Amino acid sequence: MAKISKRMKTAAEKIEKGKLYSMKEAIALFKETATAKFDESIEVHIRLGVDPRHADQQVRSTVVLPHGTGITKRVLVLAQGEKVKEAEEAGADFVGGEDLVAKISGGWLEFDAVIATPDMMKSVGRLGKLLGPRGLMPSAKTGTVTFELGDAVKEIKAGRVEFRVDKFGIVHNGAGKKSFTEEQLYDNVKTIFQAVLKARPASVKGTYVKSFSIASSMGPGIKIDPAAAQKEMAGE
Incomplete structure (x- = not known):
């Protein structure tokens, strides 16, 4: 059995066992419990009432976080002809065609x-076997297969993230850093939650969001009341 560190134990004691918090309460607790010596990320975990084995119950899309992720992404563009210059001017870190395909x-x-x-x-x-398992394979569904390279590069650099349900029916995403203000973190977490709600497959019946929680990279999970979160957003 793994030994729980004193730091982790202290953080866990601040969270009331079994309580479902509002988003704002949870984010305030995240700031209190993210006590590692580095700028921890805030992680969002949403368990959905879907069966990912069925194609019509896949949940996958992209969303631009209003305050970015706190991480500068290195963007690679595979293009040819005039599109190479467009990607370079938009700020892509690597641009090429068959030469980059061979390198990858x-x-x-x-x-x-x-x-x-x-x-x-x-x-x-x-490159499917290399890029697929890493979540890097371009897809029209996520806007990464496109001739509109300028917009795509700028959105990713600005904080566009992709979310997709895993085989257990859970969506996992980073939503910023501890160094962000509570208001910035709230905006980012809310934006992800709204996007997941919007991506609900038409074939899903019953409860869509089974559970909703956030955690720091090295901290305990903080449970959020999904129904209260939706009311909270609706009342803004």
Whole structure:
């Protein structure tokens, strides 16, 4: 059995066992319990009443966080012709065509997001086994297969994140850093929660959000009341 550190025990004591907090209360607690010596991330975990084994119950989309993630993403663009210049001018960190496809095939993965133009997807398809498991495979559903490279690059740099349900029916996402203000963290967490609600598949019946919680990178989970969170947002 793993030993619980004194820091973790102290943080856990601040959270009332079994209580469901409002989003604002939970974020205030996050600030109190994120006591590691580095700028911890805030993690959002939303368990959904979906069965990811069914194609019509997949939950996947993107959302731009109003205050960014606190992490500067290295964006790679796979394009050719005039689109190369467009991507470079938008601020992409790496831009290329078949040369970059070959480099990635060789094991190079020093980037955090990949965008590709539709005419490059035949070549990009060969990278599925490398990019897929890392969540880096370009997709039209998430806006990363597009000819509108300028907009796509700028959105990712500004804080666009992708969310998708895992095999257990849970959406996990980072939503900022401890150094953010409570207001900034609230805006970001709310934006993710709203986007997940909006992405509800039409085929899902019954309770959609089963549980909703946040936690710091090295801290305990703080449970949020999903119904109260929706009322909280509606009353703003």
